[in-house]
Amino acid sequence: MSRNEEKILLSHGNGGRIMHELITNLFFMHFGNRFLKQQSDSVILPSDSDEIAFTTDSFVIDPLFFPGGDIGKLAVCGTVNDLSVSGAEPLFISVSFIIEEGFPMKDLVTIVKSLADEAKKAGVLIVTGDTKVVNKGKCDKLFINTSGIGRINKAKRLAGKIRSIRPGDLILINGPIGEHGMAVMNARESFNFKTPVKSDCACLNHLIREVLDHTTSVKFMRDPTRGGVATVLNELTGTKKFGISIDEPDLPVGKGVRAMCELLGFDPLYVANEGKVVIVAAEKECGRILEIMKKNELGKQSAVIGKVVSDHPGKVVLKTETGGKRIIDSLTGDPLPRIC
């Protein structure tokens, strides 16, 4: 059978020779690095800091391929970004596949290459992994888990700084919101909207590193994925003594996303992003932070979108374009399952 028609068999996941060939000929070929070559059940890694950051994420996105990326790229970006927003420098990731029997080998190859490319760009090494194959019909094509380890520079550590958030601090974001969720929605349902929406899926570690290396007043960072910017801001205010006020006219929303959201009845504030970071920082340094972000390819449209206020503690309030005010609550229903 030619490689193009080859399909995943149950024996690709059984721990035997055929699985070994898949690992050697596909995974190692693309992920290859000196650590992966240990070929052990767990990999031994150098640890040169007193603290490490650790994260995990499973990706069940449907469809696997979408404008702007695929599940492989997404699995790297998601984990790299989770490490980065904690102030860590992402170093190592694991990749674990759950594959449906009969899955086309050529799609797996494409996804593995995409995963490897994105890891290379981000400067992280794929150092360990796992492969399981389940019978046809027992999972939807392919799920990927990535876990990651990052190095913490204590001086740049963000944990704890959240307590120093004060009214007057500003909320920043590195560009237009809602692109990932709407791109996936469009790809899934084949709406064929005229203005094409591309996922913003990207690794933010370099952009975040530039900000943290050259400024000192970032107090909080989070990537607004599932639940969007609204959910991040609600988690941040929570039971705290401050509120957050955002200005609708300041919210960067692209034409395509705006059109789709209006037509389908979504609020871009709740739609997932995969290449965005929400930053809270002291006002005095926000000009400098914006400047640094705008210099990065992934931050050209960075903007201040709101501020921390002493009014309405625990609540996120949107000042609408027409001058009204609306409480932005956290998400309850799920309008967009399986977008990551």
Added chain:
Amino acid sequence: MSRNEEKILLSHGNGGRIMHELITNLFFMHFGNRFLKQQSDSVILPSDSDEIAFTTDSFVIDPLFFPGGDIGKLAVCGTVNDLSVSGAEPLFISVSFIIEEGFPMKDLVTIVKSLADEAKKAGVLIVTGDTKVVNKGKCDKLFINTSGIGRINKAKRLAGKIRSIRPGDLILINGPIGEHGMAVMNARESFNFKTPVKSDCACLNHLIREVLDHTTSVKFMRDPTRGGVATVLNELTGTKKFGISIDEPDLPVGKGVRAMCELLGFDPLYVANEGKVVIVAAEKECGRILEIMKKNELGKQSAVIGKVVSDHPGKVVLKTETGGKRIIDSLTGDPLPRIC
């Protein structure tokens, strides 16, 4: 709705309020520890050694509950054992759930408790996690990924010692083989064999630590999961200049497993274990190692099952009870999918 009838909804995985409640009321309640309370996308952990061990595993076992354990216990044991056989002391694990919409909440609670109990027994902390819910029919009930981090004591580091394996070294195991695979098979197919077979699912970190702390000549350890003891020994000989000879009469196989294997045509050497470790050590210290293993609850039936030989390099050969010889090849087909 009473807790007993409650089912998993898509909104349990959407990043919003209902997911937050699940995390707080179920996961944090059972997994709680000071690190988990960071509630961040990645957790910051202390790192007090120059090297760390890192591993990942996805669990897709069917059925979720089986004699001797469930997917929760298994997910802890699998990752703890992968770290332990590399000579690391397991410290931290992540847990990532992929749940099918409609999954009974009471089963999830049982599994989460089991996972928490096993982690406590093993002395590892569950420090970070992720939850995804997919539409009904898009995964088979529940999959769990656990990744783990362990501390490496350089003096106890096993990586590299594999190169010192020589003819004359002995192969040890801590008890009867094939129990996990046969217990799962029995539970799945409802064969109702008279002699009940219970999975050996267990965390081996304490047993392994006792061996490594009191001896110096262990050269290799591996947990014989998918593909069984045969696969571990084949991976070990690989392209090396030594072979391995195992004696059938020395192989510890329980009555129940023997009966099931004979009836169903399985070879216990290829059947998965989840609480066993294969050890290769210099002959001179094997008496001492056996003594230590036998003192541990999980090693009472430890035995020497074979030796490293200069004959038939790269090959594993079984001396049968009747005096014949048979090459034990690595697994190709998959007689038992989804046993882990």
